[in-house]
Amino acid sequence: MSEETGSKSVVKVQHPASSRKVNKVPYVELHGGRVQGVVSSGSDAARVYVSFFDAGTLNYYCSTNNNRPCGGLRGGPCKHLTALMGEAVLQYGAPKVGRYLKIAADPAALTSSYDVMRYITGAKTKEEASLVFSRFLSYLRYVEYEGTPEPMPEMAWFTVG
Numbered sequence: 001m002s003e004e005t006g007s008k009s010v011v012k013v014q015h016p017a018s019s020r021k022v023n024k025v026p027y028v029e030l031h032g033g034r035v036q037g038v039v040s041s042g043s044d045a046a047r048v049y050v051s052f053f054d055a056g057t058l059n060y061y062c063s064t065n066n067n068r069p070c071g072g073l074r075g076g077p078c079k080h081l082t083a084l085m086g087e088a089v090l091q092y093g094a095p096k097v098g099r100y101l102k103i104a105a106d107p108a109a110l111t112s113s114y115d116v117m118r119y120i121t122g123a124k125t126k127e128e129a130s131l132v133f134s135r136f137l138s139y140l141r142y143v144e145y146e147g148t149p150e151p152m153p154e155m156a157w158f159t160v161g
């Protein structure tokens with residue numbers, strides 16, 4: 001648990017302009033009134049975190065795929081939530097993410113994930129990870145799917161820069 005504490009200070013919110021870090025945040029989407037996704041653990045390759053922000057309330061939560069609460073959720077979003085937001089902004093653009101979350105700012109004025117994070121004023125709100133994670137697992141089916149030349153709209157999130 002100690003690896004998580006104080007992590008906010010080392011989080012980098014700057015990202016290179018284009019490529020998504022699929023191995024760090026394999027899955028991010030705007031779905032069901034949430035910005036949600038799966039974030040790899042920095043230290044344990046077998047562990048992933050399921051993180052989300054709720055639109056409107058701007059509440060957030062982060063837990064492992066086994067529903068263990070993230071140790072970094074003290075007093076604000078953890079590094080996984082910060083990473084998730086960074087990737088959401090890379091994939092969808094800050095204005096779209098801000099508008100989706102209904103944050104109290106002019107979406108057009110948002111230029112980075114840092115801009116959006118400043119408006120995350122909610123609190124941590126426990127919620128089952130299984131819903132998000134089961135969606136992720138269903139997407140993983142497509143990764144193992146036999147290759148097809150046809151575009152698969154369901155795979156649009158799986159962007160490699």
Ligand SMILES: [Zn+2]
Pocket residue numbers: 049051062063070071072073078079080081
């Ligand atoms: Zn976390």
